[in-house]
Amino acid sequence: MKQAIELFVEEARGVSIRDAAAMLGLHIVGSCAEHPQPCPQCGGIDCFAFNTKKNKWNCRAGSVGGNDAIGMAAHVLDLDVKKRPELLEACAAVLGTAIPVDDGETHEERAARKERLEKRRLENAARAAAQAKDAASFREREQARARGIFEYASASWRRTAVDAYLCRRLKVGSLSGVGAGLRVRISPAETYWHGKDAFGRPADHHSGPAMIGAFEDADRQIIGCHITWIDLSNSPKFRPNLGNDEKCRVLPSKKMRGSKKHGLIPVVGNRDSRRWIVAEGIETVFAVAYSESFRADTLYAAAGDQSNLAGPANKKGRFKHPTLKRTDRNGRERAVMVPAPFPDPERLEDAFPIDGHVRECILLGEWDSEHVATAAAMARAKKRIELLLPDCLTALAWPPEGYGDFCDLVSGWRQSA
Numbered sequence: 001m002k003q004a005i006e007l008f009v010e011e012a013r014g015v016s017i018r019d020a021a022a023m024l025g026l027h028i029v030g031s032c033a034e035h036p037q038p039c040p041q042c043g044g045i046d047c048f049a050f051n052t053k054k055n056k057w058n059c060r061a062g063s064v065g066g067n068d069a070i071g072m073a074a075h076v077l078d079l080d081v082k083k084r085p086e087l088l089e090a091c092a093a094v095l096g097t098a099i100p101v102d103d104g105e106t107h108e109e110r111a112a113r114k115e116r117l118e119k120r121r122l123e124n125a126a127r128a129a130a131q132a133k134d135a136a137s138f139r140e141r142e143q144a145r146a147r148g149i150f151e152y153a154s155a156s157w158r159r160t161a162v163d164a165y166l167c168r169r170l171k172v173g174s175l176s177g178v179g180a181g182l183r184v185r186i187s188p189a190e191t192y193w194h195g196k197d198a199f200g201r202p203a204d205h206h207s208g209p210a211m212i213g214a215f216e217d218a219d220r221q222i223i224g225c226h227i228t229w230i231d232l233s234n235s236p237k238f239r240p241n242l243g244n245d246e247k248c249r250v251l252p253s254k255k256m257r258g259s260k261k262h263g264l265i266p267v268v269g270n271r272d273s274r275r276w277i278v279a280e281g282i283e284t285v286f287a288v289a290y291s292e293s294f295r296a297d298t299l300y301a302a303a304g305d306q307s308n309l310a311g312p313a314n315k316k317g318r319f320k321h322p323t324l325k326r327t328d329r330n331g332r333e334r335a336v337m338v339p340a341p342f343p344d345p346e347r348l349e350d351a352f353p354i355d356g357h358v359r360e361c362i363l364l365g366e367w368d369s370e371h372v373a374t375a376a377a378m379a380r381a382k383k384r385i386e387l388l389l390p391d392c393l394t395a396l397a398w399p400p401e402g403y404g405d406f407c408d409l410v411s412g413w414r415q416s417a
């Protein structure tokens with residue numbers, strides 16, 4: 001009997017993300033590899049996605065993800081795989097079969113099953129090893145490309161599109177005071193790759209000036225880059241309209257290449273500084289740097305996005321959103337779950353790196369997404385720094401009511417809503 005259960009689990013481990021998604025009734029849209037959608041468990045807009053090519057899934061709301069179908073099923077169905085019965089339930093869900101029960105099998109049947117089990121186990125191990133190798137070499141190639149993009153860009157940003165872009169975003173005449181401290185670079189004609197050409201190669205969708213930031217890891221090695229395409233004629237954001245993708249979603253005018261997690265984009269100043277100010281976005285932290293006249297004792301840096309600013313949440317601390325509700329697959333109304341305001345103690349390193357010499361760290365909030373989840377993420381970001389650096393004075397700063405972020409505040413643009 002034990003063997004039958006083991007074979008059942010091994011079989012479930014062999015199920016691809018695509019097959020599991022179909023079994024779980026998730027949305028599989030067109031022939032694309034990436035399938036974003038609301039999380040069946042956490043709700044949200046497009047916060048859950050699985051990728052059939054990379055055989056991966058992830059939920060930004062629950063800050064979980066991975067490359068196994070069982071884990072995905074467990075998250076979607078709210079099962080705890082550390083509990084044996086719930087693990088088996090998740091396996092049953094991806095296989096679409098019932099959990100096996102003892103049916104008094106013969107010796108021959110048992111031997112055949114043992115053989116199948118061993119074969120399955122070997123296949124799964126070989127597949128996992130091949131996937132890990134592919135992922136590692138893909139990551140290395142992407143990191144090398146990202147380094148190349150940053151190194152090829154110019155550090156002489158004065159009187160370029162980057163100079164004009166930052167001035168216009170802040171509605172200021174000049175960036176006097178920043179001196180040589182600006183760490184982002186200018187690429188006069190950066191290619192925006194999107195889609196495929198007639199030969200199946202990546203297509204050159206757009207080319208234009210771009211601001212390039214580097215993601216540095218804990219050892220100050222460049223592991224990724226952040227690209228912001230600029231269009232000085234397109235007010236108020238001064239970024240190009242790049243049209244829509246095949247699913248009619250607006251193409252983003254910012255992209256990240258290589259690795260972002262474990263990285264930090266220096267925007268102004270020196271990493272040896274004991275005072276750090278960190279925001280999600282380059283423009284936000286730049287606005288604060290400008291407003292305090294680019295303090296010489298400070299590094300102004302960006303984390304790239306909220307998850308890299310805040311880090312993964314402690315799974316045990318998920319809480320019900322006070323007002324937001326969603327309808328689950330069985331038509332029942334349930335509260336939307338919000339990730340915890342404190343970090344996963346085992347994954348404190350899984351966000352931007354903070355150097356041991358930092359003694360003051362200010363994290364900048366912004367209201368560009370749902371407020372309760374944003375407030376929880378920022379509380380988590382602060383707690384993470386406090387746990388990593390108990391001697392560092394850590395604080396959160398929020399833009400005043402009516403302003404989305406510090407960039408809006410400095411440029412004096414008040415939201416109409």
Ligand SMILES: [Zn+2]
Binds near residue numbers: 039042059062
């Ligand atoms: Zn989720």
